[in-house]
Amino acid sequence: MLLGAELMARDDLDLNLGNFFETCLSVAGVAVRRSLGRDEYHLAVRLPAGSRVAATGRTHICQVDTVQAGLGPLKAPPARPATLPVADLLVCLHLRTNTCLDQAQLRQTLILRLIGDAVSLPREFTLPSRQVRVETLAPGRFLVQLTRVLQELA
DSSP: OEEEEEEEESSOEEEOTTOEEEEEEEETTEEOTTOOEEEEEOSOEEEOTTOEEEESSSEEEEOSOTTTTTSOOOOOOOOOOEEOSOSSSOEEEEEEESSOOSHHHHHHHEEEEEEESSTTOSEEEESSOSSOEEEEEETTEEEEEOHHHHHHHO
16 A cells, blocks of 8 residues: 655644754654655745645655745645555654644644545545544654554555
């Protein structure tokens, strides 16, 4: 199964110089090869609601405000889906950020979009939700359990 994760702005989102998002998928506690994603914002920008903020499988460094440059709305590039070696074990998205430090902020700020080769993808979820459990490991560090969602997709 191919799987990628994207974090979308729930509402208009103001990001500041130094904001970052680091994402990675894991299966049974082992990082999935080529799933690491890092998004860094090297300027203050406003992302419109529904914009992609971060994603797995690639690196994106935002240094130009595309709106001010006349290039259209700013959004991070799409996720590059990674191959899950075994999808029926514990599948998680690891998230580290300095933008959302607790689950309340996470829920108010971001929406999770899963993409991949399953027929029912893409799908979006609030964090946390009935299907997606979120565990706070430390301020700005979250473990998002995706196993239930993937079982429903099978």
